[in-house]
Amino acid sequence: MVDLKNKLSENGLKITPQRLIILEAIYSIDHPTADDIIKYIRKKHSNIATGTVYKVLEKFVEKGLIKKITTDKDVIRFDGIMTPHHHLYSIDSDVIKDYEDEKLDNILKEYFSNRELPGFDIEEITIQIKGRFNN
Amino acid sequence: MVDLKNKLSENGLKITPQRLIILEAIYSIDHPTADDIIKYIRKKHSNIATGTVYKVLEKFVEKGLIKKITTDKDVIRFDGIMTPHHHLYSIDSDVIKDYEDEKLDNILKEYFSNRELPGFDIEEITIQIKGRFNN
DNA sequence: TTCTTAAGTGAGAATTATTCTTATTTAGAC
DNA sequence: GTCTAAATAAGAATAATTCTCACTTAAGAA
Numbered sequence: 001m002v003d004l005k006n007k008l009s010e011n012g013l014k015i016t017p018q019r020l021i022i023l024e025a026i027y028s029i030d031h032p033t034a035d036d037i038i039k040y041i042r043k044k045h046s047n048i049a050t051g052t053v054y055k056v057l058e059k060f061v062e063k064g065l066i067k068k069i070t071t072d073k074d075v076i077r078f079d080g081i082m083t084p085h086h087h088l089y090s091i092d093s094d095v096i097k098d099y100e101d102e103k104l105d106n107i108l109k110e111y112f113s114n115r116e117l118p119g120f121d122i123e124e125i126t127i128q129i130k131g132r133f134n135n
Numbered sequence: 136m137v138d139l140k141n142k143l144s145e146n147g148l149k150i151t152p153q154r155l156i157i158l159e160a161i162y163s164i165d166h167p168t169a170d171d172i173i174k175y176i177r178k179k180h181s182n183i184a185t186g187t188v189y190k191v192l193e194k195f196v197e198k199g200l201i202k203k204i205t206t207d208k209d210v211i212r213f214d215g216i217m218t219p220h221h222h223l224y225s226i227d228s229d230v231i232k233d234y235e236d237e238k239l240d241n242i243l244k245e246y247f248s249n250r251e252l253p254g255f256d257i258e259e260i261t262i263q264i265k266g267r268f269n270n
Numbered sequence: 271t272t273c274t275t276a277a278g279t280g281a282g283a284a285t286t287a288t289t290c291t292t293a294t295t296t297a298g299a300c
Numbered sequence: 301g302t303c304t305a306a307a308t309a310a311g312a313a314t315a316a317t318t319c320t321c322a323c324t325t326a327a328g329a330a
Contacts, residue, residue: 014326016278034316049280054317056278070205070263074287075316088255097255104246111239120223120232123266128205131258149297151307169287184309189288191307209316210287 011063018048022056026066026080031096033075069096070128086127099129146198153183157191161201161215166231168210204231205263221262230268 004023008015025040026032032040034053041048057078060066069077069087073094081098084105088097108125139158143150160175161167167175169188176183192213195201204212204222208229216233219240223232243260 014277016326018279047280049282050316051281051318051320052279068207070207072203072205072211074209074211076207076209088252091258099252107242107246111242117223117234117264119268119270120264121267121269122264123226124264126263126265128261128263129252129255129257129259130261132256133254134256135254149306151297153308182309184311185287186289186291186310187308 007065011065013059013063017046018052019056021046021048022053023060023065023080026060026078031069031077031079033077035075037078071096086129088133089128089130090133091130092132095133097133099127142200146200148194148198152181153187154191156181156183157188158195158200158215161195161213166204166212166214168212170210172213206231221264223268224263224265225268226265227267232268234262234264 004020005015007023008019013019021041021044022037025037029036029040034050034057037057038048038050038053041053057066061068061078064082065080067079067082069079071077071089071094077096083100086099086101086104088099090096104127108127112122112125139155140150142158143154148154156176156179157172160172164171164175169185169192172192173183173185173188176188192201196203196213199217200215202214202217204214206212206224206229212231218235221234221236221239223234225231239262243262247257247260
């Protein structure tokens, strides 16, 4: 259990009930959309303004507490896991699964350390693996 | 200059002026949004209904003429280049640049040929490289 | 503790991107 | 040229996100 209050103050953010429950939602739901978070909170009997959720999420991204996940749908999803990892995307559905692979990360790191991209400073490399879940 | 009419009929699509000019727009604009395409067409004095553009783009994706590009904005972009390639994303702006790297593709191919992901059939692997353009 | 104030929030309107509906038009097979 | 399924236009509807502005609150200072 992460200390949510610490998480906020560490990053110079005021502690508010709204921020705490939004953080809680992010850690409870897998790659949530803003709307998933709003529903999570309302289910808990607390109300919250949609604008607040969007603004808080934006601030969290800015402060590095969470990341946006890119999808080819027109909804933005968020990810509370900040350790390096990649994503598996289902072609048939909206499911996104985390994919951690240290070995792969090392291969990429090695590859790009010997290969400058002219006119571009690399900050982060993530892999999108599209396919089908076949449980 | 690609033969746009052929491109359509090859894929079993009826040839219409709307589809031709949308294709032309895709090949003329770098990673356009639907709106970019609409503006391109209107600038050419032809009018077109927005719904038509969206529907045609969807059909093109379905038939494999173009791809959707994932961004962390809430707009969808399209890409007419179907040969395998990756993308450089600017952190500060909306600029997206193509990145082709056959050597990298081979490394990935090799790596994933020896590594089954349990419960997942890989269709396509793309890399997103985020950073800053420093021309 | 109380005061102060910048920062945060609520409520709902506004905007933007996308999808849907229905009537009309058209490409292409015959 | 006819016919029909497919495509398009126009604009309404929906969905996601942003904006505005008045009110509230967290947290540092007194």
